[in-house]
Amino acid sequence: MANVKCNPDLVRERAKCSFDVNELIHLIDGGENATKEKRHFEETIFSVKELQDAVPEEYLSHKDRYENAVRKATILRDVCREYMKKYNYKPNRFRVGHGVFKDVSPFLLHDGMFVATIIGQGTPEQQAEWLPKAENMQIIGTYAQTELGHGSFIRGLETRATYDPKTEEFILNNATLSSFKWWPGGLGSTVNHCIVVAQLFINGKSYGIQPFIVQIRDLNTHKPLPGVKVGEIGPKMGFQTANNGFLGFENFRIPRMNMLMKNAQVLKDGTFVKGMNEKLTYGTMVMVRVGIVGDCSLNTSLAATIAVRYSAVRHQSKIKAKEPEVQILDYVTQQHKLFIAIASSHVFRNVYSWLSKSYLNVMKDLAQGKQDHLPELHATACCLKAVCSRDAGSVVEECRLACGGHGYMTSSNLPLVYGFTIATVTYEGEQTVLLLQTARYLVKAWLAALQGKVLAPSVSYLSDWLKNDNVRWQNTPEGIVKGFQHVAAGKVKAAYDTIQKYIKLGKDYEDAWNLASVQLMKASEAHSRSILCEVSWGEVIRTSASPNLLQVLKQLAQLYLVYWTLETSGDFLVYSNISKDDIAILREKYEELLAAIRPNAVGLVDAFDLRDEILHSTLGSYDGRVYERLMEEALKSPLNQESVNASFHKYLKPLMEKAKL
Ligand SMILES: CC(C)(COP(=O)(O)OP(=O)(O)OC[C@H]1O[C@@H](n2cnc3c(N)ncnc32)[C@H](O)[C@@H]1OP(=O)(O)O)[C@@H](O)C(=O)NCCC(=O)NCCSC(=O)/C=C/CC(=O)O
Ligand SMILES: Cc1cc2nc3c(=O)[nH]c(=O)nc-3n(C[C@H](O)[C@H](O)[C@H](O)COP(=O)(O)OP(=O)(O)OC[C@H]3O[C@@H](n4cnc5c(N)ncnc54)[C@H](O)[C@@H]3O)c2cc1C
Numbered sequence: 291m292a293n294v295k296c297n298p299d300l301v302r303e304r305a306k307c308s309f310d311v312n313e314l315i316h317l318i319d320g321g322e323n324a325t326k327e328k329r330h331f332e333e334t335i336f337s338v339k340e341l342q343d344a345v346p347e348e349y350l351s352h353k354d355r356y357e358n359a360v361r362k363a364t365i366l367r368d369v370c371r372e373y374m375k376k377y378n379y380k381p382n383r384f385r386v387g388h389g390v391f392k393d394v395s396p397f398l399l400h401d402g403m404f405v406a407t408i409i410g411q412g413t414p415e416q417q418a419e420w421l422p423k424a425e426n427m428q429i430i431g432t433y434a435q436t437e438l439g440h441g442s443f444i445r446g447l448e449t450r451a452t453y454d455p456k457t458e459e460f461i462l463n464n465a466t467l468s469s470f471k472w473w474p475g476g477l478g479s480t481v482n483h484c485i486v487v488a489q490l491f492i493n494g495k496s497y498g499i500q501p502f503i504v505q506i507r508d509l510n511t512h513k514p515l516p517g518v519k520v521g522e523i524g525p526k527m528g529f530q531t532a533n534n535g536f537l538g539f540e541n542f543r544i545p546r547m548n549m550l551m552k553n554a555q556v557l558k559d560g561t562f563v564k565g566m567n568e569k570l571t572y573g574t575m576v577m578v579r580v581g582i583v584g585d586c587s588l589n590t591s592l593a594a595t596i597a598v599r600y601s602a603v604r605h606q607s608k609i610k611a612k613e614p615e616v617q618i619l620d621y622v623t624q625q626h627k628l629f630i631a632i633a634s635s636h637v638f639r640n641v642y643s644w645l646s647k648s649y650l651n652v653m654k655d656l657a658q659g660k661q662d663h664l665p666e667l668h669a670t671a672c673c674l675k676a677v678c679s680r681d682a683g684s685v686v687e688e689c690r691l692a693c694g695g696h697g698y699m700t701s702s703n704l705p706l707v708y709g710f711t712i713a714t715v716t717y718e719g720e721q722t723v724l725l726l727q728t729a730r731y732l733v734k735a736w737l738a739a740l741q742g743k744v745l746a747p748s749v750s751y752l753s754d755w756l757k758n759d760n761v762r763w764q765n766t767p768e769g770i771v772k773g774f775q776h777v778a779a780g781k782v783k784a785a786y787d788t789i790q791k792y793i794k795l796g797k798d799y800e801d802a803w804n805l806a807s808v809q810l811m812k813a814s815e816a817h818s819r820s821i822l823c824e825v826s827w828g829e830v831i832r833t834s835a836s837p838n839l840l841q842v843l844k845q846l847a848q849l850y851l852v853y854w855t856l857e858t859s860g861d862f863l864v865y866s867n868i869s870k871d872d873i874a875i876l877r878e879k880y881e882e883l884l885a886a887i888r889p890n891a892v893g894l895v896d897a898f899d900l901r902d903e904i905l906h907s908t909l910g911s912y913d914g915r916v917y918e919r920l921m922e923e924a925l926k927s928p929l930n931q932e933s934v935n936a937s938f939h940k941y942l943k944p945l946m947e948k949a950k951l
Pocket of ligand 1: 444445572727
């Protein structure tokens with residue numbers, strides 16, 4: 291990249307960077323070797339001509355766009371398979387996927403949830419049967435849980451799987467329109483298999499929802515099998531190439547062994563054997579929620595790279611009348627919009643790494659029959675998924691707005707990045723629903739703290755606060771982290787007290803819960819923010835890096851802490867001992883941090899190491915040729931391939947002629 295002829299502003303920006311960009315790239319990737327491997331893999335992928343689009347895909351029809359995405363998905367598969375064999379390297383298909391598809395792959399759910407559910411929910415025999423076929427793409431699958439009528443409340447799903455002991459089969463039925471599966475990625479026209487989550491019935495009795503592996507299309511003709519009604523749900527705000535679909539069954543029979551039975555089982559005679567914990571059936575969702583925190587880091591870094599590079603290149607207006615127009619990055623308001631994006635990406639990455647470790651530990655425990663830490667993992671994954679995805683969506687949109695009119699251009703890629711980022715707020719558990727799951731855990735933890743019990747590590751601050759809620763405020767990172775815990779504890783207590791108040795007024799627990807639910811949701815958000823602050827600050831101070839890099843990483847981590855303290859200062863005034871003077875000091879600190887980060891802004895986004903092919907942006911490419919690229923892309927419009935469009939003769943001319951009469 292260093293030899294590319296760059297916009298002089300970017301050259302100047304890169305020259306003033308105070309830290310070694312490569313050192314940060316290696317830190318993000320997990321070592322110099324990991325960077326080398328990543329770059330070699332990406333170089334391989336982006337040199338495949340067939341993966342490059344001649345015409346921007348926005349100009350294609352819905353159908354052509356889908357077909358092009360499937361074409362590229364199959365090539366990407368082949369190239370990756372060869373690559374893995376040759377180099378024994380497991381590539382990050384998701385990152386290059388942004389480059390290859392701009393949007394998302396029609397195989398997204400195959401890797402992300404179909405294969406993962408076979409692993410997580412299948413017995414060893416079922417894994418032996420299905421996994422090699424799925425991993426080789428002999429069969430292509432998705433995860434079909436959500437229905438037209440139910441997404442959040444999965445106990446309310448209506449798809450039925452009725453066991454027939456005579457034939458040892460399940461009979462699948464979708465008797466109502468609301469029971470039709472709706473949303474699964476790839477279901478529309480791509481997959482031939484699904485994990486179908488359905489209500490199990492044996493002898494007229496319901497045994498809750500269970501996962502089934504179901505073939506829905508013929509492997510040769512791809513025609514839906516008799517008894518299967520399947521199709522695509524149509525255009526959406528984003529995810530255009532994900533091929534989301536609908537699905538219904540009419541008396542469709544599958545063998546007994548197609549119920550994934552790692553947890554619960556149905557024996558030949560129809561005996562139902564309960565699993566260790568019925569919530570383990572929800573396991574794939576927990577895994578994907580953890581992964582979404584990592585996706586938030588990548589999505590935020592895409593938007594930050596585009597907006598920061600553009601802001602370094604773009605000159606508009608003046609700070610001082612007699613001086614030239616400034617780079618818009620010099621406006622402190624612009625820094626306020628963008629530096630939180632850089633900081634958030636690092637915070638999400640660090641928190642993702644922490645959360646993944648907890649996830650793996652809990653999975654190890656579960657394998658040994660221990661489930662003590664499952665509720666804490668579920669509660670933590672729920673609130674972090676909810677808050678990180680919401681933050682990432684807001685940050686990406688702020689980056690888009692920070693690019694002014696050009697940020698509205700599809701060729702900036704910011705609208706697309708926003709489209710797939712904001713989807714994470716809803717899928718894999720709608721944000722409010724997930725925050726309220728965490729609130730259940732917090733309320734229980736609060737009650738346990740009141741009873742003097744020992745709490746799990748992520749909520750132990752509740753006991754500390756109960757012992758002493760009058761801690762002197764300290765304007766240090768550690769003091770701020772404590773402050774976030776005080777806000778969270780204060781909000782949990784207030785929500786709990788509100789529930790008790792309604793109960794005293796004669797409400798039952800469920801109504802009291804609903805009446806207090808705004809407070810519960812906010813308590814859960816505050817809990818999440820306190821984890822984000824504590825974990826990310828902790829990770830940064832433990833990082834081993836050169837003094838220059840460490841200084842920059844600390845600045846970013848502090849920026850995150852101070853930004854969110856100021857954004858939620860009302861909460862701090864209510865629930866901590868912060869004073870107005872402390873807030874004034876923090877405002878000053880925030881301005882100092884913006885100024886300190888400013889010279890490194892371009893270096894920091896360069897360190898995300900996102901190739902132009904991944905960014906896909908006229909505004910964000912490494913060389914900063916913004917206006918040239920905007921014009922080059924505009925000239926690709928089909929409307930610019932002819933000097934006069936037929937609509938002139940057909941409509942405009944007659945209109946003008948009519949007006950003459
Ligand atoms: C909202 C949910 C969790 C409610 O589930 P439900 O069975 O109704 O539970 P209750 O509210 O009765 O009880 C909650 C109880 O269970 C515990 N719990 C819930 N989930 C888990 C879990 N995963 N692991 C462990 N424990 C769990 C919870 O802690 C409570 O315990 P108590 O001791 O307090 O009683 C549920 O309906 C839900 O998850 N809804 C969201 C649906 C969802 O996420 N769908 C995703 C579909 S796939 C998708 O979106 C794909 C997208 C594309 C892509 O990923 O690329
Ligand atoms: C891009 C995309 C891809 C998807 N891919 C898949 C897929 O591959 N497979 C699949 O199975 N599903 C998929 N989904 C579906 C997704 O998981 C659901 O849409 C999601 O879980 C939300 O459920 P819902 O649509 O029923 O929302 P609803 O629950 O209907 O939400 C509507 C409103 O009701 C509120 N609400 C609902 N319940 C409560 C409650 N208990 N308390 C308070 N408020 C409540 C919500 O907060 C929200 O404001 C996808 C969705 C999208 C957008």
